[in-house]
Amino acid sequence: MAAYSFVSDPTPNSLIAWNQAEIDLLREIASSLTPFSAEIAQEWAGQLIARIGAPLSNTPYFQQQVLEANHWFLEGHLLNLQQGNLSRVFQHNMDGDRALLRSQRVLDPEVRSTLSHLYLSFDLSTGAIVRRLRQIYRDDPRLPEILEVYGRVSLLLGEGIGLAFHEVTSEDLRQALRTSASLLEAARELNTRSGSLAAVLEKLCRIVRQLVRSDKSIVFLWSEAGQQYSPQAVAGFSEEQTADLRALRIRREDFPLMEAILDGKIVSGSRDDGTVPRELMERFGESVYAVAPMLDPDGRPLGALAAYRSNDVPFGRGDVEILEGIARNAALAVENAMLVEGLESAARRKSDFINSMSHELRTPLNALIGYLDMLFDVYQGDQSGLEMMRRMRRSGNYLLKLVNNILDLERIEAGEMPLRDEPVEVTEIFRGLDEMFATVAHDRGITFSCTTERPDLAVVTDRMKVQEILNNLVANALKYTDRGGAVAVRAASDGGKVVFRVSDTGIGIEETDLDRIFEMFRQVGDGGRGGAGLGLNIVKRFTDLLGGKLEVESAVGKGSTFRIALPARNGGPRPLA
DSSP, rough: OOOOOOOOOOOOGGGGGGOHHHHHHHHHHHHHHGHHHHHHHHHHHHHHHHHHOGGGOOOOOHHHHHHHHHHHHHHHHHHHOOOOOHHHHHHHHHHHHHHHHHGGGGOOOHHHHHHHHTTOOOHHHHHHHHHHHHHEEEEEHHHHHHHHHHHHHHHHHHHHHHHHHHHHHHHHHHHHHEEEHHHHHHHHHHHHHOSSSSHHHHHHHHHHHHHHTTTTEEEEETTTTEEEEEEEEEEEOOOOHHHHHHOOOOTTTTTTTHHHTTTTTTTTEETSSSSSOOOHHHHHOEEEEEEEEEEOOOEEEEEEEEEEESSSSSOHHHHHHHHHHHHHHHHHHHHHHHHHHHHHHHHHHHHHHHHHHHHHHHHHHHHHHHHHHHHHHHHOOOOHHHHHHHHHHHOOOHHHHHHHHHHHHHHTTTTTOOOEEEEEEHHHHHHHHHHHHHHHHHHTOOOEEEEEEETTTTTEHHHHHHHHHHHHHHHHHHHOOOOOOOOOOEEEEOOSSEEEEEEOOOOOOOOOTTTTTTSOOOOOTTTOOOOOSSSSHHHHHHHTTTTTTEEEEEETTEEEEEEEEEOOTTTSOOOOO
């Protein structure tokens, strides 16, 4: 018997291990086995099915498929041996091993695992053939040589299975790495902030086209009201095709694949498979397609991602897995973009309404206050009539201030509140406070004072907003301070800031209410003294807008102190030149 060795690839190079006598013996062995091929296949199939176990082995269809596959393998194998074509034996089996292992990729994990287990159980077929050889050649003195020669064939075929399994597994690993890298890239792209829903959809089209290796892509959105998909973003199509696609509406009853997509299934195929009208595919120059649904967290249809190729190369398992992963990530990105766009739209409508109503209200209020001022100059009636006009004017001024406050709040929320940096003397701000509140405080029997640690104290900031902050705090302090009390405003420099303190000896604030007093329209412990609940909210928002810090200390029955620390925009408080 000639010496031999295994080779890393069972190709024609394997022939170097065989001499002509051995090849002739293999041809004889094949001829003697051929009449029994059906019986050998049956024995092999029975052992395989027993190894599988229920429930798959109980399926008649599956049992028949195993038997037919085994019989086909044996007939081809024996035919090649009879012809003495060892090259064909090894290459044919290697190609078959690769094809079968690759075909298992499309099956679910349980079936794939079962088939791999069965296919790698090559010992069952070898055992069935060896048992048959022992029966045929039981009285032949060449039996040991026959078993040794065929054993070598079996070992080389087994090595081929191992090599094919390693090759296909390596392909799977490379594809898994590509899938993971692609999905990470897609997630990173989708998590990058986009300005609008349209921007998110356009980005999705680009991601699909790049990562799924498609010529064209479309992002569809689902309309629950219309029960239809409509293309919202396209890539790879001509301008004329894009215009046609924009007008396209696909109802759930239009294509056979629609129900599958709406049920959350991924569908791929070609223009000849009948699931999509062939004329539509040809119209846009598409040969193969893959479509993955986008579903919201409750499993309802949100849209779909579609990838197309103009050639006949179908989308592989890896491409479909990447498309599925992108669709899962895309659903969240699209839903968030829809939510943000809806909120922004609502905010714009609210802003437009508030601005329109504010301007509409200010015009008649200003006219009313102006007419009341004119009446004061010409009216010489009794004091009760004058008092009524004073009350009307106070109410008009209150309404006007309320409208202006609402407009200011809306401008802050919309980011439309401009800031001016200008040198502001504290004494100038205090003069404005004195002009506005000194007389009111005197009439109510309240001591009012404004003091600064030095007369040249100044800060670079927005003067009007600082004035509005202090105006609201002083008006609030006077409102809640009874006759005989005091309201004091003080200013001092403190570590690169100007700190204003507005203190009163009023009714104070409950400790549990301190966190709520800055909320819009919030009135706490006002003792029936009125107010719209906007003043302190504006104080807080203006302080934040200027980059300042607002604090409050209060005790019921003893009064309150509001502390506003404002940073200087040009290096800190400084005297004016």
